[in-house]
Amino acid sequence: DAGVIQSPRHEVTEMGQEVTLRCKPISGHNSLFWYRQTMMRGLELLIYFNNNVPIDDSGMPEDRFSAKMPNASFSTLKIQPSEPRDSAVYFCASSLVERGPQHFGDGTRLSIL
Amino acid sequence: RKEVEQDPGPFNVPEGATVAFNCTYSNSASQSFFWYRQDCRKEPKLLMSVYSSGNEDGRFTAQLNRASQYISLLIRDSKLSDSATYLCVVTRPSGGGADGLTFGKGTHLIIQP
Numbered sequence: 001d002a003g004v005i006q007s008p009r010h011e012v013t014e015m016g017q018e019v020t021l022r023c024k025p026i027s028g029h030n031s032l033f034w035y036r037q038t039m040m041r042g043l044e045l046l047i048y049f050n051n052n053v054p055i056d057d058s059g060m061p062e063d064r065f066s067a068k069m070p071n072a073s074f075s076t077l078k079i080q081p082s083e084p085r086d087s088a089v090y091f092c093a094s095s096l097v098e099r100g101p102q103h104f105g106d107g108t109r110l111s112i113l
Numbered sequence: 114r115k116e117v118e119q120d121p122g123p124f125n126v127p128e129g130a131t132v133a134f135n136c137t138y139s140n141s142a143s144q145s146f147f148w149y150r151q152d153c154r155k156e157p158k159l160l161m162s163v164y165s166s167g168n169e170d171g172r173f174t175a176q177l178n179r180a181s182q183y184i185s186l187l188i189r190d191s192k193l194s195d196s197a198t199y200l201c202v203v204t205r206p207s208g209g210g211a212d213g214l215t216f217g218k219g220t221h222l223i224i225q226p
Binding site: 033035042043045048091099100101102103104105106107 | 144145147155156157158159162200202204214215216217218219
């Protein structure tokens, strides 16, 4: 079975550019999560969706970040404009039920120069 | 008190030894608990759920102590391949929003030959 699929795997771009990260959850999973991981702050939940509806985006750092889930099989996380401090690994995860075990994608390693 | 706390380690343990580490949580209403494993530069992967009565999966034993608000992970007959960072996850009842899903920062385990 296909797991959570994220793209791109790596992204290097200059500050000020728009960055779009993509995620395809496991088919049939109702909840989707976006995380950011850095050495300093560990794994931080940015936002999660349940049945394609954003439940709480209080983890989103600021207005430069936005996330959408137009259908059950696709979600995006956008950063515009990007800044060097956004450099991190961004993970997408999905779960069958809202507070069940989560399955993670391989992550996107983002470097903003 | 932080919502979820783990000793970051590293724990340096000789191969074949038994090692245990804990994760404390602050919200007594927390309902679900999990242990995840994360290898260097990889995504977190579910290791095991933690049930109220305690549970075992091969060399791994997870326990929950609600009175003292901690979960534990015991690894017997440790292998070199057990070297990783172990993350605990604590969830809260419905209505907790994004804060209802919290990862600890992880305990780094190094198994030495």
